[in-house]
Amino acid sequence: MVKIGNIELPDFPLLVAPMEDVSGPPFRAVCRANGADLVYTEFISSEGLINKAISSRRKLHLLEEERPVGIQLFGGDEGRLALAAQIADVTQPDLIDINFGCPVKGIVTKGAGAGVLKDVALMVRLTKACVNATRLPVTVKTRLGWDEQNKNIEEVAERLQDVGIKALCIHGRTRMQMYKGEADWSLIARVKNNPRIHIPIFGNGDIDSAAKALTYKNRYGVDGIMIGRAAIGYPWLFREIKHYAAMGELPPPPSVQDRVAVCKMHLEKLLDWKGPVAGIYEMRQHYTKYLKGLPELKEWRSRLVTLKTQEEILSVLDTIVTQYGDFEIQRTAIELINYHENCPL
Template structure:
């Protein structure tokens, strides 16, 4: 059993990464159904929360069926981070996570996300401000360092632990790498095998198959794996990984009918959460991901993109299902 504060997780838990415009409640619900053990919200600007920005506030929505769930915040100002943690407390998540890993320019330019990797003393002050302002367990997600010349994750992990955080997730790339190149998990192993480290260490980066998950589990000694891009359009990955861990065998890939049912559920929950029109417009980014690698989906994708009601969605799903029932590949 892995513990984060009072949160009890199974041995070697699988975590859903916080992903902007992806890890919203409808998507988290699907991932929970398919085996995710702990999930995080999209990252939320501390400044946005404080000035009551609607988009930031909506990202605070969590539901009991997805627990345990953490809300992730980012920012570069100690007072704003402390106050935003207090605001997060009001919706009663299971934990608060701090983002020190987002490499996107608009975040980094504000001295937040991976921008903090240039100033470790600031990272520690920001973390202390959050830890001291909330009764919830605090966790951190970060990267190896700013670039290959400043990989400092071993020192950072020890100093973050001293602030009182309860777990650390390491994306095994530098900020300079963005999402390119290969993640170097050897640093995760070095952190985990440091005798001074007592908190759970979770690894993140490049896990997109059960085989790779098992390889990294055995090779790098981490306490669990966080899956991000590997789950986009493929929430089944969590149960596939767990099954492979237990049996050494692969589960059958989801059928066309199962993919369509996932789209139906995702769309229905998105419409319930954001309203039918907006919910279905925001679904548009997901259709292609659910059918990645499936032949002849292009013409149906166009039809999905023209859907504005759940009734229209059901019609397109039925038409798609009928086509693939008659089509052999």
């Protein structure tokens, strides 16, 4: 068992990374239903919360079926971040997470996200202010450092633990790398193996298959992993990782029925969250990934993205099941290569 404060998670938990414009309640609920153990909101600006920006307040919406769930905040002012944590606390998440990892220029130039990596003392003060402001466990997501010459994650981990965080997730790249190149998990392993560190350490970066997840678990010894982009359109990855760890083999890929069922679930929750117009519009970006491998996918997507009512969309999805219910969607060559290259068994 892995514990974050009073939150109990299974051995080697699978976390869903907070992703802007992705990690809303519908996506989080879909991931939880398919095996994820802990999810996070999109990152929320402390200034936006305090100033009552509609977009920021909307991100505080939580569903019971997605628990445990953390609200992720970012900001560069101690008092404002602490106040934002108190506002978030009212919505009763299971934890508060601080983003010290977002590399986007617009965030960094405001002295927030990965911009704080250049000032460890400020990072410590921000974290301490947040810990002192809430009754909830506080965790941090960050990177190895600002650039190749300043990979200070080992110092950062100790100092943040000392001011009270209950877990640390480390993305295996520097800010200057953005999302390019291969994530370096060796420094994550050094943090985990530091005898002074007693909080859970989670690794993040480049996990896109069950085989790679288990390989990295065995190689680097982290307490769990956080998965981001690979889960978009493929929430079954969490169940596949658990099945592979238990059975030593990959389960069959999701069937047409599985894919349509997730489409319906995601659509329903989007409509509940954003209403019939915005919900249907937002769902259009998801059909291609959820239905990947389906014969004549372009034609089906073209139909789905033109429909304007839930009834019409559900009718087309039901037609897909009727027409292709026995069709077996095979894993791609890239997925199979990835599996064989990373198979640890």
